[in-house]
Amino acid sequence: MRQPNILVLGASGLIGRFVSDDLRARGFRVIGVARRLSPAQKMSPLDIELPVLSLDAAAVTRLLREHTVDVVVNCLGVLQDGPGSDTQAVHCDFVMRLLQAVGDSGRAIRLVHISIPGTAEADRTAFATTKREAERLISASGIAHAVLRPGFVIAPSAYGGSALLRALAAFPFRLPDKEMAAPFQPVAVEDIAATIAWLAARDIDDASMKAVSWDLMQSEPVTMAGIIKQFRLAFGTADWPHVAMPSFMLDLGVKLGDLASHLGWMSPMRSTAVAELRRGVTGDPSAWIAATNIIPKTLAETIGRHPASIQDKWFARLFLIKALVFASLVAFWVVSGFIALFISYRAAAGILSAHNFPSALVDPITVGASLMDMSIGVLIAFRRTSALGLVAGMIASLGYMAGSAILAPDLWIEPLGALVKTGPAIVLMLVALMTLDNR
Template sequence: MTQRTILVLGASGLIGRFVTDDLRARGLRVVGLARSLSPAQQLSALDLELPILSLDTTALTRLLSEHAVDVVVNCLGVLQDGPGSDTNAVHRDFVMRLLQAIATSSRAIRLVHISIPGAAEADRTAFAMTKRQAEHLIAESGVPHAILRPGFVVAPSAYGGSAMLRALAAFPLDLPGKEMATPFQPVAVEDISATIAWLAAREIGDASVKAVSWDLMQSEPITMAGVIKQFRFAFGTAGWPCVTMPSFMLDLGAKVGDLANYLGWMPPMRSTAIAELRRGVQGDPSAWVAATGIVPKTLTETVGRHPATIQDKWFARLFLIKALIVASLVTFWLISGLIALVVSYRAAAGILTAHNFPPALVDPVTIGTSLMDMSIGVLIAFRRTAAIGLVAGIVASLGYMFGAAILTPDLWIEPLGALVKTGPAIVLMLVALLILDNR
């Protein structure tokens, strides 16, 4: 049998990246495609960066032909609408064009589509409803396909909800009791990749897998509390007494997360994430197991094989603190600039006057530095410009320190130590800059 080519769409994501690398390790020819790949993710000449969602049917057909694709694995997905994220465009409209491209291709191609588990009547969010619409489009297309509905995905890396659960496991903090009791059946990402490899080995004309929909997850029932407990065993925090988060804090966190979403950030705690969390993750993997012979790994086998490394612990501890760091820096720069410009303008200008600063420059410098501080806060607030804002904040802080050393050296020994405290602020901005990446 000639070697088949697999095209993985969304090769930078949690599932897509692992599947791309794992299938290559199995000896398969895999083309990984993503809108954006980090330098570390560009592991092969077959890792491609393209504006996937902008590709029309003709461009998709040409892509399939140029790479002689036999299997398309669609791992694309977004949790919630926001700047640069459109659930309709990703889950429904793109799938429609992809199906048209496969149908009109001169090659026989199988589509493997990553969806979500659960009953359609329980769909309440735009995320779930558009995912289900894509399933209907695929089922009605006549294209050979396999719809895979993985449970809570456990992978070596962490992103979004999987990262949040690791963070909860690293701290003595529990979600409200109702949420902790929701069904939460996990699946090892290795089992997803093994299923795709199994499908890729099947002949396109094999009637038994021409149109299948499988739930991929461990058979044994488990709740979210059980999932977090298993992670706590790995992190060494299982014996810690825990504080239960009040429900209103979870809802408040979702609203704050929605605001951050509009600023371009993708926090795991958003209204859609909480709604899907409360819905739970459950399904029936029996059809998948019977067809493929794959025995799904249990959570104990997946997480319990190795204790958490120091890298795992640092990431989990910093994950929730990252939002606090960014929010505190935004608040610091905005408020410090606003206070100097409005509340304590005369006092701020008086510092320059008292140190024989040229009178003609006192007001412009006071106003200019205040606006600069506020601008830095705004830059940090938006994800797209956060790195620029943090670098600007570090440069501005160093400028204040050196400028004061030359023009007003006595400020270094004033009782409250305002300039001395600038040093730790610079370090905090450096930390924020170093942990800015999401994946």
């Protein structure tokens, strides 16, 4: 009997990437599909970049037939509505087209859908309600399916919320006590992959596996404080004193995170993330364990009893600092340009005049340099153009340094050392550029 062909939708995400690699290691032929894959994620010619969410049902049907797909694993999901993110489009509209495509393919296909734990009565966010609506659509479709509801996923990689918890463990502060006490049942990503492999190996005609919904998480109750404590043991920070963050700071962080999302940054501190955090992550994994005989890894087994590696520590420490780095660079360029153009224009122009610049060029150069500085700050602020802004900022800074060395060398020894400080600013922009990747 041949191994089934598996199509993983969302193969660039935390779950999708791990599942694709794990299933291949088990001998399955896995077609990994994502809207965008980083160069490091293109590990196989079967990893395909496609505008998944814009595909109509006919295009998805052709994809299923072309690769003779036996199992579809849908890991697609977005946390919050915003530019380029639409929970209704991703969680409901696409699922409707996917279900139609499975029905039109003429093949016996099992759908494995990644959802969220909890109950409809507790759903308050667009993220949760659309996820639950997708479950209802799948249940009513009549196709063979398994809805998996993982708890808080712990994986070797870390994005979003899983990265945030690592960062909290690496610093001497914590979330407010109410949030720390929220139930937060974890699951190892290895257990999710093992479950999908188990389902893929089942006969699709097995009536007992025709339609299942399982909560995937460890059985023992765990709070967010418990998860962070385990990370602190790994990072060696368990004995540090930890100060509780005031609630207003968390709320401020949420507002800033929502603002950043409109600029294209996927901050883990957004309103939906905190709302889901406060609701907690709970479920009943007994049906899953009984059916598959998979014993979920404990928290200690998942995070590990061994010390974190140096790259783990660096990532955790830099995760929160990264936001501060980018915010400071945006402020540096925008504010400096604004001051030169609107507040201290005469002083800025006077520097050029004092160094014998032609009077006809003083105003154009002063205005142009100020507008350039502000433009660099705006470019850095938007995620899509941030790399361009950082490179432009480094080039502009080097240009200022070189131009001053040639035309006004005395500026290098002025008391406040403005030009000398440009060097560290270039280094900071280089650090920002090196940490720009999310995946």
